[in-house]
């Protein structure tokens with residue numbers, strides 16, 4: 262996975278860029294929807310196998326889950342769906358793990374995108390490590406900086 266703060270920031274940036282008058286509530290819902298897929302890490306505590314449908318990067322990372330979660334977000338469904346979908350797409354850009362079950366339940370196959378430049382983030386407390394710092398620095402460069410530029414351009418365009 263990309264780190265949770267990165268998932269949230271990217272979704273907020275994208276939502277704000279697409280809807281210049283997005284409310285704080287909409288941005289908060291976008292951030293939340295972009296992070297919820299990783300609740301599946303709770304399964305690791307209960308020994309759910311990584312490759313199982315409900316394992317990490319399984320059903321919760323599917324386009325179906327994004328569609329259902331976005332329904333719970335209330336108004337602005339297309340933006341919230343996009344925010345929820347950013348999660349599996351960022352994960353499919355990472356260089357580790359076993360891929361994303363994007364098409365679940367149609368297919369249990371795990372997918373990556375052809376280009377995987379983002380180093381995979383350590384899970385849980387392991388994030389606070391030298392490897393976590395490396396991941397965060399790479400995410401700042403590859404995701405936060407372009408997202409901040411997108412935000413700046415969208416704010417400038419409006420003004």
Ligand SMILES: [Zn+2]
Nearest residue numbers: 262298299352
């Ligand atoms: Zn994830």
